[in-house]
Amino acid sequence: MTYLGYIGFAALIAMIAAGIPIGLGLMVVGLAGLAIVGNIDTAMTQSTIAFWSEGTKFVLVSLPFYVLMGNLIYHTGIARNLFKTASNWLGWLPGGLGIASVFACAGFGAVSGSSTATARTMGAIVIPEMRRYGYGMRLATGVMSSAGTLGILIPPSIILIFYGLLTETSVGKLFIAGIIPGFLIACIFAAIVLAISIIDPSQGGKREPAEAVSWRDRIDSLAYILPVLAIFASIFGGLYLGVFTPTESAVFGVVAVLIYGALTRSLTVEAIRASLADAALVTAMLFLIIVGGMLFTRFLAQTGFTASIVQLIVSLDLSYVEFIIAITLLYLVLGCVLDLFGMLILTVPILFPLAMQLGIDPVWFGIYVVIVAEIGLVTPPLGVNVFVIHTVARDVPLGQIFRGCLPFVVGLLLFVAIMAIWPQVVLYLVN
Structure with missing residues (x-):
């Protein structure tokens, strides 16, 4: 089972090298790995728990x-x-x-x-x-x-x-x-x-x-x-x-x-609007990385x-x-x-x-x-x-x-x- 962890780790490095955003790469490898180790229902349950626990x-x-x-x-x-x-x-x-x-x-x-x-x-x-x-x-x-x-x-x-x-x-x-x-x-x-x-x-x-x-x-x-x-x-x-x-x-x-x-x-009002929009985008990116990281580390732990x-x-x-x-x-x-x-x-x-x-x-x-x-x-x-x-x-x-x-x-x-x-x-x- 450990070999799956090494494959998943290598796959993530390859995705990052290919220019795929780190948050998306973590989510994809984490969910796919959890589905392989367990099943698709387990992976979906884990993702729901991750989003809820981190988001709250x-x-x-x-x-x-x-x-x-x-x-x-x-x-x-x-x-x-x-x-x-x-x-x-x-x-x-x-x-x-x-x-x-x-x-x-x-x-x-x-x-x-x-x-x-x-x-x-x-x-x-x-x-x-x-x-x-x-x-x-x-x-x-x-x-x-x-x-x-x-x-x-x-x-x-x-x-x-x-x-x-x-x-x-x-x-x-x-x-x-x-x-x-x-x-x-x-x-x-x-x-x-x-x-x-x-x-x-x-x-x-x-x-x-x-x-x-x-x-x-x-x-x-x-x-x-x-x-x-x-x-x-x-x-x-x-x-x-x-x-x-x-x-x-x-x-x-x-x-x-x-x-x-x-x-x-x-x-100015325009400066405040631009600041709010950028803060929303950066926060969404960070949240995706945090949740994806939790799923990825759970996959590695299970392997x-x-x-x-x-x-x-x-x-x-x-x-x-x-x-x-x-x-x-x-x-x-x-x-x-x-x-x-x-x-x-x-x-x-x-x-x-x-x-x-x-x-x-x-x-x-x-x-x-x-x-x-x-x-x-x-x-x-x-x-x-x-x-x-x-x-x-x-x-x-x-x-x-x-x-x-x-x-x-x-x-x-x-x-x-x-x-x-x-x-x-x-x-x-x-x-």
Whole structure:
């Protein structure tokens, strides 16, 4: 019976490689596999149970609201204001605009929850400015592709909600745990930009003299970041103090952005309509992936595939360090052929029990999985963020953008080593 699981797993990989949406592929293979293992009635019953059990989870209601919040923020002009503030304060440094873009992406990620949205929005603003100041396009596109990944780590993060649903881990704790790692990775990225700009000034571009921007302008520009700080602080202050749940915080965030848009007159009826339509489409896609993933994992479990893989890994008798190294390498390989959700659906149900056997904290493991999966967003051939940035800088070859991402991939791997050695980097706020 186990061989059916291997056939189903290979069939899913083939469907994804052929360009079939991951959610549809999971549904087709899961239902077909359940029908073969049992019968068609069993498969239909399982699908009904999956739709009902997943669709009635209260935390799932947060998904459309967080997506909607990110879409609304995209239309408010907050992103441009964040970059303006960061460049006023940091533009005088070597590679100052690149450093400013990292922290602007971190700020935008703190209220958008999406990596591609962060890369798309900030890239369209920052890359023309970096081009104007003579920055090398390898550094400019590399830093924007990589800094965009902060959108799925710094909460609210759609992928952390997804992991929480897969493993029944507290989404609130995952959100709180993502704050320090997100900030530290942003600092690592900024240090990499600074180092590259000092070593190779042709990549760092021209920098403004420190006196080019007055202290009054710098201080006045801080008002631009107040909306982001207010939304972020209210959402996570409420979560940290237990005032509201992640789902309630998502609704609160949408209301806060709508109020800001009304006060600044930055949201039109057309923008709100477009945001609602996109949120509905993204939520439907995510729900299909979640339900399809449940059916697929149930099929694998019934064939004994999951148990056989777990048993194989257990037989290797890996230590904690060996397990982390092996799983990191696994994700680096999978990132070449699968998207973010595909990686989590296929690996977390297998790896999560093993991590628990090794005594790894489920919240720490969630942050770890998201960080190593981030690397797949900027590595060939399916680096989604690289293709997003390529739409902004079409004259820059894809190979050059991927090369520009390499130092930041090293930075992410460095942070993985740091959090593996000192888990409290992730768990301090949670504990």
